[in-house]
Amino acid sequence: MNRLYAIGEVLIDFIPLQKGCALKDVRSFERAPGGAPANVAAAVAKYGASAHVLTKLGRDAFGDFLLEELHNAGVDTTHVKRTDEANTGLAFVSLKDNGERDFSFYRKPSADLLLSENEIDAALFQTGDILHFGSVDLVDSPMKQAHRKAIRAVKETGGLVSFDPNVRLPLWNDAEDCRRAILEFLPKAHLVKISDEELAFITGIEDEETAILSLFRGDVQAVVYTRGAHGAELYTANGSYTAPGFKVDAQDTTGAGDAFVGGMLFHLLQKEASPSNLTSLLDEHHAEILRFANASGALTTTNKGAISALPDKAAVEALMHFQNT
Numbered sequence: 001m002n003r004l005y006a007i008g009e010v011l012i013d014f015i016p017l018q019k020g021c022a023l024k025d026v027r028s029f030e031r032a033p034g035g036a037p038a039n040v041a042a043a044v045a046k047y048g049a050s051a052h053v054l055t056k057l058g059r060d061a062f063g064d065f066l067l068e069e070l071h072n073a074g075v076d077t078t079h080v081k082r083t084d085e086a087n088t089g090l091a092f093v094s095l096k097d098n099g100e101r102d103f104s105f106y107r108k109p110s111a112d113l114l115l116s117e118n119e120i121d122a123a124l125f126q127t128g129d130i131l132h133f134g135s136v137d138l139v140d141s142p143m144k145q146a147h148r149k150a151i152r153a154v155k156e157t158g159g160l161v162s163f164d165p166n167v168r169l170p171l172w173n174d175a176e177d178c179r180r181a182i183l184e185f186l187p188k189a190h191l192v193k194i195s196d197e198e199l200a201f202i203t204g205i206e207d208e209e210t211a212i213l214s215l216f217r218g219d220v221q222a223v224v225y226t227r228g229a230h231g232a233e234l235y236t237a238n239g240s241y242t243a244p245g246f247k248v249d250a251q252d253t254t255g256a257g258d259a260f261v262g263g264m265l266f267h268l269l270q271k272e273a274s275p276s277n278l279t280s281l282l283d284e285h286h287a288e289i290l291r292f293a294n295a296s297g298a299l300t301t302t303n304k305g306a307i308s309a310l311p312d313k314a315a316v317e318a319l320m321h322f323q324n325t
Contacts, residue, residue, distance in 0.1 A: 002269045002272060004129070005154070007137075009137050011034055012034065013031070014031055033066050033119070051075050054146070055085055055112050103168060105168070107171075122156070138184075162192075167197075212235055231244075251301060255307070255309060295316045
């Protein structure tokens with residue numbers, strides 16, 4: 001079966017036990033495994049496809065914990081490196097009453113940023129594989145160069161590249177540095193997922209449709225525009241498609257976008273997507289793919305955390321059936 005490789009950060013999310021207060025006022029936290037690429041890989045694995053993570057963890061207790069959690073989610077951790085040079089990354093999160101989040105990161109640097117291009121084995125990738133990445137680990141670091149090598153390698157095999165900017169400005173010294181990095185790597189992807197909160201920042205364009213169409217540059221063949229509870233829109237060269245969201249009791253939106261991406265990439269792996277057939281597959285199967293992705297994201301918000309909140313395939317299908325009747 002075709003495989004997903006997710007490259008980037010794997011870290012600990014410390015989720016507050018109190019909602020509706022600023023991060024400085026939170027008294028207690030609960031640890032949860034996270035990191036956007038890891039969340040996507042875990043979703044794909046839980047739905048039944050092969051998923052691998054390319055990253056580096058500290059040789060510490062948090063790194064041990066993350067390896068165990070990834071393994072329990074069904075993710076292949078064979079290619080995860082360990083180091084004594086830095087600790088595993090940490091993110092402290094505060095939750096507003098509506099489940100939205102505020103982040104504070106501890107990584108100067110964290111172990112994931114030390115993964116070097118020499119530690120990326122180009123021979124890993126085969127025809128039909130998908131490489132997924134975000135922007136969090138595109139800060140100037142060895143990991144940025146590792147991304148470049150992995151993207152080149154998967155493309156040389158005819159594989160697909162997926163990019164979710166997943167903007168986290170507190171991780172950057174300057175917002176413009178973040179924007180420049182995203183605009184550098186975005187054209188390298190075949191599939192781009194972007195949220196309503198990120199579109200104007202990344203493109204610098206206020207008009208929504210004009211902004212979305214401006215993302216079709218370089219190798220980009222499809223853009224998925226997510227609106228949280230309001231669903232998602234898919235744009236290809238042949239037109240656009242809309243899919244409504246699902247009504248759930250949202251408790252924590254951490255990882256919802258990653259679960260959405262995982263749902264999409266699971267279907268694309270099953271359908272043997274490649275750069276040569278991506279547009280036609282999405283045009284033909286958009287309703288099925290977006291509905292599953294929306295249900296996946298929605299269910300993840302009903303529990304705390306990211307990987308720990310991911311539903312299994314049966315739960316996603318049950319929600320789709322329940323809200324279809």
